[in-house]
Amino acid sequence: MHPSASRKLALLGLLVAWTSPLLAQRDLKVIPPPDPALEQETFILPEGFEVNLFAADPQIAKPIQMNFDARGRLWIASSSVYPQIEPGAEANDRILILNDEDGDGVSDSTKVFATGLLIPTGVEPGDGGAYVAASTELLHFVDFDGDDVADERRIVLSGFGTEDTHHILHTLRWGPEQRLYMSQSIYIHSHIETPWGIKRLNAGGIWQFRPETLELDVFARGWVNSWGTHFTKYGTTFATDGAGGEGINYAVPGASYATAYNAARILPGLNPGSPKHCGLEIVGSPNLPEEWQENFITNDFRGHRVCRFILEEDGSGFVSREQQELIKSNHQSFRPIDIKMGPDGAIYIADWYNPIIQHGEVDFRDPRRDHTHGRIWRVTYKGNKTTPREDLTKLSNAELLSRLASPNHWTRHMSKRVLKERGPEIESELKAWARSLDNTAEGYHQRRLEALWMYQAINVVEPELLYSLLDSKDASARAAATRIVGDWMNSLPQHLDWLRERVQDEHPRVRLEAVRSLAKSNNPEAVAIALTVLDQDMDQWLDYALWQTVRDLQPYWQSELHNGSLAVSQHPKQLLFLLKSAGSADGIPLLIDLLKTPDAVADADIPEVLETLVQFSRPQDLTSLLSFAMEQGTSAARSAQVLSVLKATAERRNLRPEGDLNRTAALLTHESPTVREWIIRCLGTWKVDSQRDAISAALLDESAPGHVRQGAIEATAAFKDEAAAKSLQELARNGDVEFGLRRTALSSLLGLRPKLAANLSVELMNDAKSSPATAQPLLQSFLARKDGPELLAEALNEKSIPSDTAVIALRLIGSSGQEHPQLAEAIRKAGKVTGDAVKLSPAEMQEFVALVAEKGDPARGEQVFRRASLNCLKCHAIGPAGGLVGPNMLSLGATAQLDYIAESLLDPNAKVKEGYNTLVVATDDGKVHSGIRVRETDDALILRDAENREVTIPKSSIEGQKDGTTLMPAGLTAALTQHELLDLTSFLSALGRLPDYTVSTTPVIRNWQFMVPTNEAAFHLRRTSYASAATEPNVFQWSPVITTVKGELPLGEIPEVSVRNRVQAGNRGVSFVRATLEGGGKTTLKLGDTTGLQAWVDGKPINLNAEVTVELEAGQHQLTFVIDRAERSTPLMVTH
C-alpha cells in the first residue's frame, strides 16, 4: 500500500470516530492545543500536494475575508469583536496586509492598514487603498503616502443591515469587468441612498457596484449566507452558500435562489445535499496539475474540509461533481472560510481557527469562543514550480496587457485591476493589443473577451469588438459578450437586433444570457424578442430566465398587450408563456382567447393555463369562460376543463361568473357526461338553489355514469343543509345503488352528520358488496378528520367487520403517521384479527391451491415477501442474499408443492424443515434464549436468533434446554389479505421455477445497506456532504436490504434521507446505499442507466458510466451510492 494511502486509512479510522461537528459544538469539552504544527499534522491532501503555514497568530487573528493586491500582498479583514461588541469595549478590528517579501511562501511582514473597525467582514484592495465592508457601511480607505497605513476613510455606501453579524455585507470581489461584487445574507435588510435612487435589498443577494459612478444593482437574490462569488474565465457567475445545502450555484443574472425575498420562483444549486460551503475560487495556475485547472474549490468549514468540484456544461446550465478534497482534517478548530489563488499560483486558505462556529446556537460570550488565533495556509503541487512573483504595479501598460493571456489567474485578474486604475488613458494601447492578437492561437476569443472587459472597466463602449465577439466561434465568449450588451444597452442603438440574433444562438447558454440582457430594456419589443427563444429547446435554466424576463418587462409590455400591438399576440406558444408567467389578471382575456383557439394550447400546457385562470380571473373573465363553455362549438373536453376552473375559482377565491347562473342549466343535458358532471359540481359550489331538483335528479339517475352521480353527491353536500344530509343518507343506505357511490355519499355525509356517517360506514363495511379495497377510501376519510378516528372507534363498538377490512384498516393506521390506539383496538376487536395459526381442511386447501393458480401473481407476491412488516427476508435467503434463520428459498418453487408452501405459511409448525426447529435454552442468569442451533464447541453453544444474530452461550451457564417450535411466527398471515396470501404463495412457488424468480449466475450485488433516515443523519449530512456517507460511514446507521430475486434494488423500498434545509421548498429527497466489493485487480461494474446516481469507492468519487472499471487492491472495498430520488425512480442493479 502506498504510504499516503495507509496514513489516510489510519486517519479515516480517526475520522469515523468523531461525532458530528455541530452536535459536538455545545458539548465541546476539549479545546485542541493551538499549535499550528499540530493542526497541520491532521491535514490530508491528495498525492503530490503539500501545505505550509503562510501566516499565523499572533501576527494575524480571526481572518474573515482575504484578497491579494496587484503587488502580491495579501489583505485580511480580521475581527476579534465578532460576534457582538461588548458594552465598554472598543471597536478595534483591523485590516492587515501580509507580505511575502522574499517569495519563499511564508509571510515576512504584517502591516496594520486600518483599525478602529466594527467587525469588518470584507476587504478588497483597490483605488489607492482598499474597500472594506464594516457594519452598516462600505468604506474606502486610501493610503496617500505609501506607508501601508490608511490616511483617509470615506463612507462609500451606508445603510446595510446588521441583523446578524455573519450576514452583514461581505464577500467583496472585483468582477471580470472590474465592478465590485458584494454579498449580504438572509437576515439582512439594506436601504442605500445613491444619486441614482434608493436601492433596497431584503434578505440575501449579490450586489453589483461600480464605485466610480456609484451605480448599484442587485445581481442575484437569495441564498442563506453566500460567502463565495466567482467568475469563470468567460465570466459565467457562480456562488456558494455558507448555510445552504446545494453546493455550487450557477448564478443567472437577475435570478432568485433559495430564501430570496418575495420570489415567486427560484433556481436550485448544482449539488443538492451538499454541506455549507464558504468561499469560492476557480483554479488557474501553472503550478497545479492539468486536470485541476478550472476546478472549483471551496470550504466546508463545519466538516474541516477544503472541497473541490468539476463543472461541465449541461444545456444552458451546468452539472457539478464533487471530487476528492484538497484538504481533509479532523482538527476541531480548523475552519477554512476563504480561499484564493495566490500570485505564485499556490492556493491560499484562510483558517478562521475556532472550536466554536456561529453565534446563533452558541452563546455570544461562550468562553470557549476563540478571539485570538487565525492562520493562512498555502497549498502547492510538488510536481511543478510555483510562478515567480512580480509587482504588477511596476509594469507598463503593454506588459500588463500581455499578462491578460496569463494562465495564472492572479496575474490575469490583477493586471486588469492595475490597467483599470490607470484609467481611460490605456485605451489606445488596449485597442492596439486587441488588434494584435493572433486569431489562430488557442484562447484567442477569451483574450478578446478580456479586452472587451477592459473597455467595460474603463467605461468606454466599444461596439465593434463587442459585435465581433457576439459573432465569435467560441460560444462561451458569445455568452459573455451577450451579457455586456445588456450593460451597454443605452449606448448601443442596435442592441435589440444584436440580442435578437443571440436569442436564436445555437448554444443554449448564449440564448439564456440574451434573454436576461433583454430584461434590461424598456422597449416593449424586447419581450417579443425574448419569447422567440421558445423556437428552440428549453431547459430549466432557460425556462426560468424567460419567466424572469417576462416578469421584469411587464411594465413595458402590458399596455402594448392591451392595445394589441404586441407582436407575440400572433404566436400562441409565445403568448401562452407570456400570459402564464405574468402573474396578473391583465392577460387573462387573451389567455381565454388562446384557449378558444383550436390547437393553440398544447395538452402539456393545459394544467398550467387552467391554474393561471383560477389564480387571476376576475368575475368578467369567469363570465367569458362560462360563455365559452356553453358555446355549441366548444369541445366537450374543453368545456369540462373550463367548468373545473369555474368551480375551483369559486372554492378558492369565492368568485363566480356574473349574472343569473340558472342559465347554465342548459349544460345539464349536454351530451357529454363529463360536462354534465362538472356543471353539476359547479352548481353545487355556487349553491344555485333553484337547480337543487336537477342535482337530485342526477343523484338518483340510475342510468347516469358513476362520475356524474359522484359529482351530484358532492354538489348535494355543498349545500350543507338538512335536505342534503337526507339525500346522502338515503343514497348511502340504498343497497341497489353502486357501492362506490354509497361510499362517496358517506364520505360526504361525514361532513354533515358525523355520528350517523360513522354508524352507516360500519354497516357499509359489512355490506355484501364491500371489499377491503373498496372500503379503503372511506377509512381514509375518517383518518383525514380530527374527530374521525374517535367516531369510527365508537361506531365499531360491539360491532364486527370483515377481518380483511380490519387488516387494511390497521395497515392504513400504520401508514398514517399516528397510532390511534383506541381505533386500532376497536378494529382488531371488530375484525377478530388475531395471531393464531390457520388450519385448512383438505377441501379448503384444494380450493386455496386452485385460487393460487387462478389469481396469484408472483410479481405482487415478491412485493409482499419483501414487505418490511412481514420480516420474511430477515430469516429467509433466496440464493446468496437474505437471512440464515430459516431455510434458503432459492429453489422452493421447483422442489415444493403448492399445498406444502401454503401450509407452511398458514401453520408454520405443521411441517418444520429439519434443522429449523428452535432450541430454547435457559441460563443461570435467569434468561431464556431461543434460536436455531448453528454450531457447538466444547464449551459453548451458538444459536442464531430471530434477528439473524449469533448468540454464544457458555455451556457452563446452561441450566436446561428443550426443543421449541419454528421461529416462523404463527399468525404471520393474519397481517395479509386473502389476495396477498395468494400472491405470496404464487411467488414462493415460482422460485427457481420461473426465469424472473430464479437467481442467475451473473454476479450481481445483492446485499446492500441503506442509510437509515434518522434526524442525526440528516443533521450531519446538511453540515457535511453526500460524500460523508462514503468517507465517514460509521457516523450513520445502515440497515441491510437485499435485491429482488432478479437482482434489482427497488427504490420504492429505500427510505429517503431528508437532507434538505427547511428553508427550501419542495421535497427532493435522496437515498444512500452501499455494498461491499471484494478487491483484487480490475473490476468492471455494470450499472446500465446512471441517472440520478453518484458513487464513491472507499470514499473517493468515481465517474459514472454504464460501465465503470475500478482498480481494487485485494481485500474489502466499500461502494457507496447516493440516489437523487427526484431524478431516478428506476431500480438500481449492479453486476460485476
Place this chain on the structure above:
Amino acid sequence: MSLRIHFAVGLLLTTLTATTQAESFLKNGDRVVLLGGTLIEREQVEGYWETQITLATPHNVTFRNLGWSGDTVWCESRGMFDPPAAGYARMLNQVGEINPTVIILGYGGSEAFHGPLGVESFKIQCKKMIAELRTPERRFVLLTPQPMAVSQIPGRDRGPAEEMAARYNEYREAYVTALREIAAEEQALLIDLAEPVQKWTGRPLTDNGITLNALGYWVTGQAVTSALTGSSAADKVKEPELLSVSPLGENSQASSTEQIRTLIRHKNELVFHRWRPQNFTYLFGFRKHEQGNNSVEIPQFDPLVEELELQIAALKK
C-alpha cells in the same frame, strides 16, 4: 479667507429663513431626537452639527440620533423582518422611551425620487408622523433636503448624471414646498439646507452629489446651529481638513472643540449600539430564544453614554 465670507452669507440667509427666531429655539435641558435617512444617519458619524450646536448654546442640550439610511416618513428602512408599519411603530416607541423635547425631522430627500405624484401622500404621512410624535411640550424642526449637485456625481458619463440631477432637483422643489406647508401648518421650525449649500463655492460638500461629506456637515451645521441657537459656533469649530482618518482616533494634540467632537461621535456610536444593535435577530428578533439572554448587555450602554455626556458638558465649560 474666502471661507469666512461664504459662511457669513450662509449665516445671513439662514437667519432670514428663521426670522421668527428672535431668541434661541433650544432651551436648557432640551433632549433632541434626530429622525430621517442618510442625512441624519451620517451626522452621527461626522458630529459637526451636534458639536457646533453644543458649542453655540449656553444651555445643556443632549442629542439622540435615530437616523437610518434610506428611511422615509413611512419608516421604510425600519421594518427589518416586518413591514415598514412595524418599523414605524418601533420608531414611535423608541422616541417615546427617549422622551425628547425637540424632534428634528430630516425627510423628503429619498421620497423626492418618486416625483410629483408622491408629494401629497408624503405630506399626509409626514403630518401623521408629527401628530403621532407630538406631545404638548415637544417642538418640531423640519430640514429640507439639499439639491443634487450634478458636478459631484461621480463618473465620466455626464449625460445620465445631468439628466438624473435635473429631474431630481425638479422633483425636490415640490417636496420642499410641501415641507414648508407642513412647517406652517404644524408650527414647526423649517431649516432650509439648500441655501447654505447653494451659496457655497469652496470644496465639494458631497462625495457623490447627494450625501453630505464632513465639509458638507460643517457648512450646513452653521445654518442648523444658527437657526436653533440664534448664535454661531463657526469660529469655534475648525473647518474639516481634506483627510479624515479613523473615526475615533484619540488625539491629545487636538483642540478642545475637536476633542468634544470626538466625544460626541463616540457617544453617538454607543447610542447606535443601544438603539440599533447588531444581531437584532438573536437579541430581540425571531431567534431571541437562542441569544436573547445577551440582550441584558444592551441597556448597559446607557451609563456609558451618560458618562460621555458628562465629559462633553465638562469640556464645553
